[in-house]
Amino acid sequence: MPAATPLPPEKPPAATPVKIKPTAPKRYVVKKGDTLWDIAEHFLHSPWNWPEIWYDNPHIKNPHWIYPGDVLTLYYVNGKPRISITGGPRVSGLPTVILKPSVEYQALPRTEHPIPIQTITPFLVHPRVVPVELFDKAPHIVAAADRRILYSSDNRVYVRGLPADAKQSWYSVYRPGPPLKDPKNGDIIGHEVVYLGDIHIIHRGKIATGVLEHTREEVSAGDRLLPLARKHYDYTFMPRAPKTQIHAQIIALFNSISMVGQYQVVVIDSGTRDGLERGDVLAIDQHGRTINDPYATRQESRQVTLPNEHIGLVMVFRTFKRISYALVMSATKPITVGNLAHNP
Structure with a gap:
């Protein structure tokens, strides 16, 4: 059999030319509730081109973040458009209000996220679709200590498949839902899942013992364990076109x-x-x-x-x-x- 010939490397997608809207303002003051997508649409026909025109202000802390009160200015360098922060509290300095007998400082307002962050937060904390390679190998509940069929908070249950050397003691419990298939070849690539609650592992072994906590729905044998997400998520998103052909x-x-x-x-x-x-x-x-x-x-x-x-x-x-x-x-x-x- 002749040796397989490797496919030629895929060409990177052509860059979308940056087009400034005829109605684009020369100066824009960021308002509370603005998202980066909204602001980009004020200036650009294609909001995902924002990284190509954004100019970092090296003298400003967190120059990629945008705050209410920031003044964004559109200008051109060698014929290419740029936008940067040219005014506002972070450029001119925050006013200090002197009171007697103390001094009061006005803090910066919270940063405005690039997108409506409240919409995606639940999907970052508790996944709703899990890749098949992760879910199929996840530990599962096999029974309860008191032989009941359905379990809830404070019930002690037994878990199979937990690695003996696992250092984590807290997990989230999920119930598998319908499988998701690759429309090209029919392979199962993920599972829809339902978050049920958390479990605290108190004894390890071939069959581990855990106590259920914060259950939202009743848990049963066959429900799966995934590591509990207790980390800080980066909510900074810079919209852009993909680097590869999708x-x-x-x-x-x-x-x-x-x-x-x-x-x-x-x-x-x-x-x-x-x-x-x-x-x-x-x-x-x-x-x-x-x-x-x-x-x-x-x-x-x-x-x-x-x-x-x-x-x-x-x-x-x-x-x-x-x-x-x-x-x-x-x-x-x-x-x-x-x-x-x-x-x-």
């Missing part, structure tokens, strides 16, 4: 049966192995309809498929190996399972 599909929706819209969450069938990163923006297309053309000539087929239609944009905010979570940033039509996701 050809993906939406494979699941959250909090909806059949369709979602702006600021709702979807799952796509591409992840880190495809080059996706947090902040990557993808265009969403609806498949073109196949219709019957009664006016077709004898040489033409009566069945004709219309072009795909662009219906929205999503931004990736959490990645796994083969799947990613993405937030719908804009939508002109309802977004459904099966819609295409690709470079904008």
Whole structure:
């Protein structure tokens, strides 16, 4: 058998030219509630081009963060547009108000996040879709100490599959839901899961012992354990176009049966192995309809498929190996399972 010939390396996607809107302001003052996406849309036709025009202010702490009161100015250097912070409390200095008999300092307001952060926080703390390679190997509950069938907070249960050398003593408990399949080949690439509560492991061994805590629903044998997420998440997202060519599909929706819209969450069938990163923006297309053309000539087929239609944009905010979570940033039509996701 002849040796396999490696495929040529995939060409990086062509950079989208930066286009400033004719209505773009020369000066913009950041307001409370602004998101980076909103601000980028004031200046750009394509908000994901923001990193290409943002100019860091080296004299400002956390120059990538934007605060209410910051004055953003649009200017040009060698014909290329730039935006930077040119005014506001961080540039001019915060006013000091002298009171008797003490001095009061006014603190900086909280940073405004690039996206509506309250929408994605639950998906960062407790996953709703878990990669198959992680979930299938997860430890599982086998029984309760008192032989009951359903368990809740303070019940002692037995766990199988927990590594003997595992140092972590707290885990979250999830119930497996429908499997998610790769639409290209039918392989199972993930599981929808339901968060049930937490468990504290008190005795280790081939069959470990744990105590359930903070249960939201009743737990039963077969429910799986995943490490408890107790870490600080970086909520700074810089929208940008992917560095690699992405050809993906939406494979699941959250909090909806059949369709979602702006600021709702979807799952796509591409992840880190495809080059996706947090902040990557993808265009969403609806498949073109196949219709019957009664006016077709004898040489033409009566069945004709219309072009795909662009219906929205999503931004990736959490990645796994083969799947990613993405937030719908804009939508002109309802977004459904099966819609295409690709470079904008």
